[in-house]
Amino acid sequence: MTVGRALFQLLVFPGLLYAVPVAWLMLWMERKLTARLQGRIGPPFYQPFFDFVKLLAKRPLPRPPLQALAMSALPVLAVAGTLGALALLPVFPHSGGFTGDLVLLVALLEIPPLCAVLAGFVSRSIYGELGATREAVLSIAYSLPFLAALVALAAAANSLSLSVISQQAMWQVRLPALLALALCLPVKLRVNPFSVANAEQEIYAGATTEFEGPRLALWELAHGLEWVALTGLWAVLAFPAANAAWPLRAVVFVAISLALVLVLAAVAAATARLKLAQAARVYWLWGSALGVLAMVVAVVWP
Amino acid sequence: MRLIDSLVRTSRRRSPWLFHLNAGSCNGCDIELVACLTPRYDVEQLGIRLEGSPRHADIIVVSGPVTRTTRAALETVYAQVPDPKVVVALGSCPASCNVFAGSPTVEGPLDRILPVDVYVPGCPPRPDAIIAGIAEAIALLAEGGHA
Ligand code: SF4
Numbered sequence: 507m508t509v510g511r512a513l514f515q516l517l518v519f520p521g522l523l524y525a526v527p528v529a530w531l532m533l534w535m536e537r538k539l540t541a542r543l544q545g546r547i548g549p550p551f552y553q554p555f556f557d558f559v560k561l562l563a564k565r566p567l568p569r570p571p572l573q574a575l576a577m578s579a580l581p582v583l584a585v586a587g588t589l590g591a592l593a594l595l596p597v598f599p600h601s602g603g604f605t606g607d608l609v610l611l612v613a614l615l616e617i618p619p620l621c622a623v624l625a626g627f628v629s630r631s632i633y634g635e636l637g638a639t640r641e642a643v644l645s646i647a648y649s650l651p652f653l654a655a656l657v658a659l660a661a662a663a664n665s666l667s668l669s670v671i672s673q674q675a676m677w678q679v680r681l682p683a684l685l686a687l688a689l690c691l692p693v694k695l696r697v698n699p700f701s702v703a704n705a706e707q708e709i710y711a712g713a714t715t716e717f718e719g720p721r722l723a724l725w726e727l728a729h730g731l732e733w734v735a736l737t738g739l740w741a742v743l744a745f746p747a748a749n750a751a752w753p754l755r756a757v758v759f760v761a762i763s764l765a766l767v768l769v770l771a772a773v774a775a776a777t778a779r780l781k782l783a784q785a786a787r788v789y790w791l792w793g794s795a796l797g798v799l800a801m802v803v804a805v806v807w808p
Numbered sequence: 809m810r811l812i813d814s815l816v817r818t819s820r821r822r823s824p825w826l827f828h829l830n831a832g833s834c835n836g837c838d839i840e841l842v843a844c845l846t847p848r849y850d851v852e853q854l855g856i857r858l859e860g861s862p863r864h865a866d867i868i869v870v871s872g873p874v875t876r877t878t879r880a881a882l883e884t885v886y887a888q889v890p891d892p893k894v895v896v897a898l899g900s901c902p903a904s905c906n907v908f909a910g911s912p913t914v915e916g917p918l919d920r921i922l923p924v925d926v927y928v929p930g931c932p933p934r935p936d937a938i939i940a941g942i943a944e945a946i947a948l949l950a951e952g953g954h955a
Pocket of ligand 1: 835837873900907930932
């Protein structure tokens with residue numbers, strides 16, 4: 507991958523220039539669809555943008571210096587990690603990527619949950635700590651199916667390069683792997699039925715309870731970018747057509763991502779929150795079953 | 809600079825987040841405030857959100873006559889809300905102590921403890937009146953609150 511190409515992917519598509527507006531769009535779609543399903547009108551489409559600007563313009567509260575530093579650095583790190591993960595998505599194969607970018611992608615996608623756990627503890631609030639603990643438990647639970655699915659895909663394509671995987675993994679492996687990944691999306695995005703980590707109305711906002719103003723704005727942005735990155739990863743893996751022209755690939759990539767947001771939001775609006783143990787069991791049992799199935803097929807199929 | 813200023817002002821007007829604090833209210837006002845979120849009134853279309861954490865809030869909505877036990881919590885919460893912020897007194901209780909006036913356990917009315925920006929009278933006020941009061945608070949917030 508050339509430097510120019512890498513910069514383009516980081517800053518333009520599917521990076522910064524594309525991801526930030528689409529992150530706001532996805533946050534809005536989720537809220538709007540929930541509102542419509544509840545018989546309400548819901549917020550106008552510019553809502554997440556104005557929320558972001560308003561939070562940025564609030565004056566931060568005085569805090570002890572070290573805590574202030576940690577509480578500002580963690581959301582920045584979460585935003586940066588997610589942007590890096592986005593830049594690795596092989597929307598246009600053949601021209602980008604390198605061997606091993608799958609490993610880097612997994613590592614970068616793990617940064618926001620890790621930052622959230624640290625943020626909960628560093629904020630020294632009981633609700634933040636509760637949220638952080640739950641987040642940590644859940645991330646252990648969903649990591650198993652998530653990683654199993656990605657490892658199965660890598661084994662099927664016999665490569666650690668994302669663009670090769672998205673092109674060459676067989677459908678027998680891809681199908682269970684995609685299902686396992688789809689199962690991991692709601693918990694990674696903290697929406698119902700797996701929203702126990704930020705459990706609105708129960709532990710306030712979980713790990714971000716104590717964050718105010720600009721720091722909270724960055725968390726919201728990181729959350730939106732996570733939507734773009736995770737639905738984007740799924741879209742890339744679900745649409746392998748190697749010969750499609752690049753405009754078509756881009757359009758299909760965006761369309762699958764947005765459709766996935768609608769599905770996730772509808773599921774979230776239709777379900778109630780599961781308890782921590784129940785949510786963890788879903789991932790250990792059903793998630794792992796799908797992941798192991800994908801893995802077995804990848805190894806056994808000639 | 810002018811552009812940024814007007815952008816900030818617009819965004820404050822479009823995204824006011826509330827924190828609701830019950831300072832010894834009879835729960836009548838609280839129910840009416842929550843009614844504003846229901847499909848009939850749906851204040852989310854104005855960008856209004858009821859937040860669980862005072863750190864996230866712009867507007868503090870206080871109901872109740874401020875009892876002795878809630879006073880400290882009220883002062884803490886007020887300090888936890890980042891500037892700019894606006895205080896709304898919900899119902900007759902925080903305005904005048906209402907039927908609780910003269911009670912030895914009541915330290916209100918609210919303006920003895922916090923600077924109140926908007927009063928929403930009524931016992932309890934209708935959701936329409938609450939929304940009108942919050943709209944007034946939003947206009948103050950856009951201009952930078954009272955801080
Ligand atoms: S104003 Fe009336 S309804 Fe509201 S808290 Fe006071 S007594 Fe209750």
